[in-house]
Amino acid sequence: MISVILLGAGNVATHLYKAFKSSESVKVAQWYNRSYSSISSYANEVETTDQLSDLKEADIYIMAVSDDSISQLSKDLPFENRLIAHTSGSVSIHDMDKKNQRAVFYLLQTFSKEAELNFSEIPICIEVTEKLNLQFMKDLAAAVDCKPYKINTEQRQTLHLSAVFVNNFTNQLYRIAHEISDTKSINFDILKPLILETAKKVQDMSPYMAQTGPAKRNDKKTIKRHLKQIESEEHKAIYELLTTSIKKTHGVTTHRKTKSIHKKPKNETGH
Amino acid sequence: MISVILLGAGNVATHLYKAFKSSESVKVAQWYNRSYSSISSYANEVETTDQLSDLKEADIYIMAVSDDSISQLSKDLPFENRLIAHTSGSVSIHDMDKKNQRAVFYLLQTFSKEAELNFSEIPICIEVTEKLNLQFMKDLAAAVDCKPYKINTEQRQTLHLSAVFVNNFTNQLYRIAHEISDTKSINFDILKPLILETAKKVQDMSPYMAQTGPAKRNDKKTIKRHLKQIESEEHKAIYELLTTSIKKTHGVTTHRKTKSIHKKPKNETGH
Structure with missing residues (x-):
C-alpha cells in the first residue's frame, strides 16, 4: 500500500x-x-x-x-x-x-x-x-x-506547450465555429460529431495524413468564398494564418504559376 | 425500398x-x-x-x-x-x-x-x-x-465554413503539436488522450465553458515562456493570434493596469 x-x-x-x-x-x-x-x-x-x-x-x-x-x-x-x-x-x-x-x-x-x-x-x-x-x-x-x-524537464515543458495547441487553441476553434454558426441560427450540435471524428482520426493516423479540405487541395474558389462569408476580422486573420500553415505543411504553392522547381516536395514535412 | x-x-x-x-x-x-x-x-x-x-x-x-x-x-x-x-x-x-x-x-x-x-x-x-x-x-x-x-443553402455554407475551423484547422493544430513534440523526441502518442478529451468535453459543455489554460487565466509568465520556446515564426504567429482570441472571448484585458471599467464583462460572449 x-x-x-x-x-x-x-x-x-x-x-x-x-x-x-x-x-x-x-x-x-x-x-x-x-x-x-x-x-x-x-x-x-x-x-x-x-x-x-x-x-x-x-x-x-x-x-x-x-x-x-x-x-x-x-x-x-x-x-x-x-x-x-x-x-x-x-x-x-x-x-x-x-x-x-x-x-x-x-x-x-x-x-x-x-x-x-x-x-x-x-x-x-x-x-x-x-x-x-x-x-x-x-x-x-x-x-x-x-x-x-x-x-525530462525540457520535454515536459515542450509537451505543456504542445498541449496548449491541441487543447486550448483547438477549443478556441470550436468556440469560433460556435460563434459563426450562431449568427445563422444553426444548432452547434450538428458540428459535434465532426469535432469528435477529427480527434478520433488522429488516434490511428498522423495529423499529416488525416488532413483534408480547401487549404490542402489549394481550392482557391472555396477559400475566397469562405473569407467573404466571415464577418469578424479576427476570425478572418485566423482563417488566413491556418490556411497558409496547412498549405506550407502540404507543399501547396501559393502562386499559381510558379514552376515546379520552386515547389516544396510533397513529403518534405510528412511523416 | x-x-x-x-x-x-x-x-x-x-x-x-x-x-x-x-x-x-x-x-x-x-x-x-x-x-x-x-x-x-x-x-x-x-x-x-x-x-x-x-x-x-x-x-x-x-x-x-x-x-x-x-x-x-x-x-x-x-x-x-x-x-x-x-x-x-x-x-x-x-x-x-x-x-x-x-x-x-x-x-x-x-x-x-x-x-x-x-x-x-x-x-x-x-x-x-x-x-x-x-x-x-x-x-x-x-x-x-x-x-x-x-x-437552407446559406446555413449549409456557414456550416461548411465552421467545419473548416473544427476539422481542417483543428487538425493543423494537431500537426503543429506533432512538429513541436518531434523536435524534442517526444512520442506524439502522449498527446492523443488530451486530443480526444478536448473533443469529448464540448459534447456536453459549450467551448466557452470548457476553456482552460494560460490565455484564459491571463498567465503572462507562461505565455512569455511558451513564445520563447517556439522555434518557428509561423507557429509563434498562430500562438499569438489564438491567445489574443481566447483573451477576447473571455474578457481578459491585455493591459494589466487597465481599470475595470474598460474590462469586457465576463459573460459578454458566453453562452
Missing part, C-alpha cells in the same frame, strides 16, 4: 484525490491545504489540515499547487530527505528545495471541476532526481491505472 | 455506397462514374456504367461529385422531373438544372478513403426545392441511421 499526502486543493489535486481514493493500492494519509475551507467537506473521509507542522509521515508528498507556489512550499516543508513531487507541466524539477528527494508527476490532461474524467486514459509524465525513485513513481501511476512516461 | 442511383466515385460516393448497401431499406439500382475504372471493382455487386444515357429509373439520383461538376452534370442528365440531389456543403441548390426536382444531401463529416466511419453518428443537412420531397429525404437519411437536419 502506497501512502500519499496531498498538498493543494485545485482541479488537479481534487481529481488526484478521487483517483487515489478509488485505488486499492494507494491510501491518502492526509490532505493539506493552506485555506482549510476548500478541503473541509472531505474531513469525514480523510485526515485534513491547514498546518504544515501537522504533516505526518508518508511515502510521497504530492504538491498539486500553482506553479508559482511550488518552490516556496517545498522550502516550507518541515522535513528532509523524504520524497516530494510537483504536478506542473512547466516548473523545473530543480525548482523544488533539494533538502528532499524530488520527483515530477505531471498528468497530461485537461481538468475542470465539472467534467468527470476516465483516469485510465491519462498519460503521466514522470521525472526523478534520484534514480531509485523511478520505479516507485511508475508504481504510483499504475496504481491509478495511468500510463507512465519518463520525460 | 428506396431505389438510389449514385453518380461519382470519390470519398463521399464510396462511403455512401457502403452505407446504402448495408441498409435494408435502400437499394443502389446503379452506380455511374465518368471514368469507369474507379467503379469497375464493384461491377460484380452493383450495376455500373460510365454512360449517362444508360441511367435507369430510380427514386433519387445522388450526384456525389466535385463542386465544379454539379451544375454541368445536372444539365447533362437525360431525363426530367425526377428527384436529383447533390452532396456539397457549398453549392447552392439552385445551381442544379431546374428541369428536375432538386435536393441537397450534405453529410457533415470528414471523409477519407482509409478511415472507417460509423455512419450513425453523421448529421445530414437536407434541403429541397419541392416541399413534398422533404419527408422522402428524411427517410433516406434514416435509412442509413443518420440524423437529418433541415438546413
Whole structure:
C-alpha cells in the first residue's frame, strides 16, 4: 500500500484525490491545504489540515499547487530527505528545495471541476532526481491505472506547450465555429460529431495524413468564398494564418504559376 | 425500398455506397462514374456504367461529385422531373438544372478513403426545392441511421465554413503539436488522450465553458515562456493570434493596469 499526502486543493489535486481514493493500492494519509475551507467537506473521509507542522509521515508528498507556489512550499516543508513531487507541466524539477528527494508527476490532461474524467486514459509524465525513485513513481501511476512516461524537464515543458495547441487553441476553434454558426441560427450540435471524428482520426493516423479540405487541395474558389462569408476580422486573420500553415505543411504553392522547381516536395514535412 | 442511383466515385460516393448497401431499406439500382475504372471493382455487386444515357429509373439520383461538376452534370442528365440531389456543403441548390426536382444531401463529416466511419453518428443537412420531397429525404437519411437536419443553402455554407475551423484547422493544430513534440523526441502518442478529451468535453459543455489554460487565466509568465520556446515564426504567429482570441472571448484585458471599467464583462460572449 502506497501512502500519499496531498498538498493543494485545485482541479488537479481534487481529481488526484478521487483517483487515489478509488485505488486499492494507494491510501491518502492526509490532505493539506493552506485555506482549510476548500478541503473541509472531505474531513469525514480523510485526515485534513491547514498546518504544515501537522504533516505526518508518508511515502510521497504530492504538491498539486500553482506553479508559482511550488518552490516556496517545498522550502516550507518541515522535513528532509523524504520524497516530494510537483504536478506542473512547466516548473523545473530543480525548482523544488533539494533538502528532499524530488520527483515530477505531471498528468497530461485537461481538468475542470465539472467534467468527470476516465483516469485510465491519462498519460503521466514522470521525472526523478534520484534514480531509485523511478520505479516507485511508475508504481504510483499504475496504481491509478495511468500510463507512465519518463520525460525530462525540457520535454515536459515542450509537451505543456504542445498541449496548449491541441487543447486550448483547438477549443478556441470550436468556440469560433460556435460563434459563426450562431449568427445563422444553426444548432452547434450538428458540428459535434465532426469535432469528435477529427480527434478520433488522429488516434490511428498522423495529423499529416488525416488532413483534408480547401487549404490542402489549394481550392482557391472555396477559400475566397469562405473569407467573404466571415464577418469578424479576427476570425478572418485566423482563417488566413491556418490556411497558409496547412498549405506550407502540404507543399501547396501559393502562386499559381510558379514552376515546379520552386515547389516544396510533397513529403518534405510528412511523416 | 428506396431505389438510389449514385453518380461519382470519390470519398463521399464510396462511403455512401457502403452505407446504402448495408441498409435494408435502400437499394443502389446503379452506380455511374465518368471514368469507369474507379467503379469497375464493384461491377460484380452493383450495376455500373460510365454512360449517362444508360441511367435507369430510380427514386433519387445522388450526384456525389466535385463542386465544379454539379451544375454541368445536372444539365447533362437525360431525363426530367425526377428527384436529383447533390452532396456539397457549398453549392447552392439552385445551381442544379431546374428541369428536375432538386435536393441537397450534405453529410457533415470528414471523409477519407482509409478511415472507417460509423455512419450513425453523421448529421445530414437536407434541403429541397419541392416541399413534398422533404419527408422522402428524411427517410433516406434514416435509412442509413443518420440524423437529418433541415438546413437552407446559406446555413449549409456557414456550416461548411465552421467545419473548416473544427476539422481542417483543428487538425493543423494537431500537426503543429506533432512538429513541436518531434523536435524534442517526444512520442506524439502522449498527446492523443488530451486530443480526444478536448473533443469529448464540448459534447456536453459549450467551448466557452470548457476553456482552460494560460490565455484564459491571463498567465503572462507562461505565455512569455511558451513564445520563447517556439522555434518557428509561423507557429509563434498562430500562438499569438489564438491567445489574443481566447483573451477576447473571455474578457481578459491585455493591459494589466487597465481599470475595470474598460474590462469586457465576463459573460459578454458566453453562452
